[in-house]
Amino acid sequence: MASDSQFSGSGPGSHPASQEILKGSMRKQLFGQTWEFPPKRLSQLLSAKTRKLATTTPTANDPPITLENHHIVIDTIEKYNCYIDTLADAVAKAQKIFIERQPFQFLWTTHDDERSHYTGLVKFLNTGLDSCKAGLGSEVQQAIYKELKFYAWDKPMQDGVDGAHPLKPDLAGVLGEGEPDSLFWRPLLGGRGIEIPGEVKGIWPELVVQAATYARSLFSGYPLRQFALVIGYNHKERAVRFLVFHRGGLTASKPLKLESKQGQEDLILLLSSILTWKSLADAGFPAWCNEKETQVHLPAIYPTPVNIHNDLHHSACVRGRAAHVYYLHIPRPADPTSVAKAVGAPLDKDIAPVSHTQGIRQSRRFQEQVERSQGGTSNAVPQQGGATSVSGIRHGHETGSVTGAQTLSSGLASLQGHLSESKTYDFGRTLANVPYVENTHTSIMISRDLALTESPLSAIRSPNPTSVNHLKPGDYAVLKLSWIPGRGLGHKPIEPELLANCGGMFGVPRHYYSFLAHHQDDCPTTNHLFLPSDTDQTTRWDLFDADVSPDNIPEYRSLLGHVISHAGHSLESAPDFRSLLLALVHAHLGYHNMCQKGYQHRDISIGNVLMVDEPIESAHFHIDTPDDASDRDVRVNILSLCKDLNISNQCTGFVIDGDMAVNWETYFKESHTGDKSGTYQFMSDALLEAQADELDYWHSPIDDYYSFYYVAQWACIWSALNEPKVSRHLDTLRTDIAGTSRGNATFKVLEGRFMTLEMYGALLTEARPFLQDWYRALERLEVVWVNNRDNSALGFRSRADHGLQTFLRVAHKYLVEAQP
Structure with missing residues (x-):
């Protein structure tokens, strides 16, 4: 069982994680959990979709997913109407337009090194997007990725993740007009984010582990997203794969041979699926929790959306539980209630812990800057204060990790409101030479205008608590979310039961309630759709020569949340x-x-x-x-x-x-x-x-x-x-x-x-x-x-x-x- 991040960070005597160490960590995470689907099936999984039974009364044969039975109910694509299936004629038109443009000419080069293929592949992909838009016509007007365009990038991103050197994607799929000067995994004010990275190599295993480092960064930017998409191009085979990373590993398209008509048609089909996304939920972002506007909806214990006060921890990984912990604050009646006023407000004076781990020298300097700016020093942390990391937990190849690449406690994040020099994110990384900006509408991946058109936060599917401590105005609470694995049909998660029975006992925080996260229309937040059945090995992509064993059956994961009463510090x-x-x-x-x-x-x-x-x-x-x-x-x-x-x-x-x-x-x-x-x-x-x-x-x-x-x-x-x-x-x-x-x-x-x-x-x-x-x-x-x-x-x-x-x-x- 390898750690989520077993590589060096910025601790004493160490240096930021090298690419080789980081890729080695990704290889361990993905080992034995790589799958490949035919393009038609993957297009359905990527497509905007609605649940067929969302408006009907569940029957005994199709029970609702609850905490009690989620380990038995496995979500399948047959339960959905996939929008891409209704666009067969439009997709066929786009495929015809694309093939007539003879795009394969862009892929020829007189050299065979990786960089010589960047520009040609970009032209190929952008021609594909233009063909899709021409074929789909008015269908594209409401697409949130209608402005998607690829650029040859091959230069460092502006933000690094967890002590690793900034990555250099070969290609960058971005939104907006004009080629950007710089890109972020999670953009700050005025910056632009990368939506779909691309990687070019001549060997699939090496390409995939590098692409996984990009997926890890995408997940770090928005930890609750269901999947991260990366385009991979094997220049020796002239083949593209759509690489869909999720918390259970990797699900890829079978290779699309770009010199063939079939391969080109499959590419248009998959690009068209992306252009069916009309909401952030379609793109895999949570509809019940708006990370981008720092709100979460917990209807069982509070009737209106709750402000996310700050992030306490996030476990950076691709495959795994990816635990994420938020500190919540219920506004008092006199407090500002609008997101526009709440976002950007300084953190509560009660929260100012500082933790010292492997990044202690950097962290200490950062603390000293804070202390100077405040005119003194203080270690006091009142009852409701605290910002600590909650370690991720391993299952199979995942672990909670405290190695150098990960700062265990994110107390520095709680100090961000007092500084203007730099921004420290919840997972302890500091962005050098980047102006400090609090979370705002413009720091989201999709445009501000689009965010305003999103439907209200949807409710979370959870059993009605029979005995629950309801939140009150002025209260603080901690929300922990993690992608729990199902360990077989007979296994039930113990944590909700443990918290309910032990919460409030001496030495155990009080427990409010637990829930399974859902999107709109009762669509569960799981990775089930991207995985085969546990008995179907025909879709296994034996990328790393992993032995098939009980340890690498498909890892079905569901996003489980717990709300407890208070945070502490390290x-x-x-x-x-x-x-x-x-x-x-x-x-x-x-x-x-x-x-x-x-x-x-x-x-x-x-x-x-x-x-x-x-x-x-x-x-x-x-x-x-x-x-x-x-x-x-x-x-x-x-x-x-x-x-x-x-x-x-x-x-x-x-x-x-x-x-x-x-x-x-x-x-x-x-x-x-x-x-x-x-x-x-x-x-x-x-x-x-x-x-x-x-x-x-x-x-x-x-x-x-x-x-x-x-x-x-x-x-x-x-x-x-x-x-x-x-x-x-x-x-x-x-x-x-x-x-x-x-x-x-x-x-x-x-x-x-x-x-x-x-x-x-x-x-x-x-x-x-x-x-x-x-x-x-x-x-x-x-x-x-x-x-x-x-x-x-x-x-x-x-x-x-x-x-x-x-x-x-x-x-x-x-x-x-x-x-x-």
Whole structure:
């Protein structure tokens, strides 16, 4: 299982990710998940479409998609009326016009290098677009891509993504008149965006991985889009493929041989499908959430569209869950309510956390600019404040990633309202030499006039909550969206159930509700249409010589959302060691609360354990201590330790996310593919070894407790309070822990002889004895279980009890016994 972004970023001693490293990451993501469809079928999938049963009453044979049954109902193209199918005569006319123009003449060149083909291919494609417009006639007038035109580009884009060097697409399909001087993946005020990139190469595998880097950037610009389209041209074969990237991988057209009449007709058919798009929803952009105007519609808990206050996190990838987290604000009655007034307003004064990860030097300089502009420094983050990343979770080849290319916490984004020098996006990238501009109508991919003609935000299909905390004016909330995979027809997502049953418990944020996102006309936001059935291997494009196995069956994914009560900030930004340790105690109790309800989190990471500086009122921590419980003494001791630690209902540490959680009632009865869950940098050694050796392994609470240790170690090493006189030693430690040398870093922390204040900084030096005691206590606890691995719900609950007791005893030593 490769990470979503296992490549270097801009951390200490590192450089922006090279193209080869980035392409290697894309290859790993796409591996085993590449498909090819005939042009006719792909034209239907790309076409504007309406759901046949949208206005009829669902029957038993065609039930509505809900949280309860979405894993069973697979959307298929047969359920839609595809607009391209009604334009057969117009398409035939366009094909005739195109062929008569003898476009193949443009593709001849006296050289065979890639660049020599750019201009000819551009002429070929633009001639195709002109032919489509001539053939379709008035049908094109309402098309949102009616101004689409291709240009030979081959120069850097203006915005890079997640620490990688700016990309240089060979071709650029853009909207508007005249060739642009510069292009953006997500355009700023006055800039122009790239709609359809193009890549030219002589080998399909190399072409596809490069095209995937463009798709990744398109997804980064607009994370909730359903697909990203790239044109690929193999100049040696004289063949074009339409490459449709989605959260389950890649679905391409079969190669269109451009020297043949059939290939040219197929090209016109696919271009015509693009010209049927009359709304942003047709082009795969969400109709229920207007990212471009910073609004989202959550009708179950608030009657009118809600303002997106800022982005907290986005996981940059092509295939995967692609978790995206928004911070929402319900306007007070006296607040401006129009988008025109709301967009561009400075962020709320309550939100100003700064997190320090591999980009710490760059981030620190950025913070210092902010502090100078504000006339001072502040680490205070009130209850509702915070901007942290929520790590993406892997399934198959996906992971939550915290490597150098991805800034874990996006606190810098929350400071953007105070600067005019640069713009920092939610995923931590800074655009050099680009004027700062807040989100505006003109920063969308489609024109402002078009945006104003869009239909109102459509409702989201979700079950009516029987018990829900409704949002009120002035409230803040967090909306997390991710493309969850269906793990077979018998699997149900656990996260909605976990949040509903555990939300509001001590150490767990309050939960509002969960939903499946839908477009207009009850069209579900999934990638199902771009995939074959799980038994149909005839459409597999064996691009990377991947073995066909249960691990690479089609990954059907649906966009699932959760609304919770508040955001936190990273443990890295703790104001002192005691605050960090107390937040860890509270988060441990939140994790144990999940275990008491029968759930195991299985992805404890720096992005999923958060803290707040002002305590939030939660339910009191409670643990059952029945007389017949085998671990009664352990549970009684846990309560005693909590009393000594003065645990009340005031909570500062939380465990969030539940993408990879399991329910112990069903977990041991289900079949499993052997995938290991977690985020690489925080997985236990046993999990990593089992993953490397492809061994079966039961992920138990002891692995999660080790993950808590690695989270704490990470936070102590990356703390902004560490300001050694010479940074070399700390920089090396950070590079090791964030890369593939965590073992080296852990050894230095646990066994290294010299770790002085001058070499490593204040917080790490203070925390080191605690980390040493905790790790050794975990090792002793693990030895006890080596010969007693009861892989059952009862056995796992026992491990959860013993693991919590072990940690609380160590925390007690430093929070209570160490006090004067």
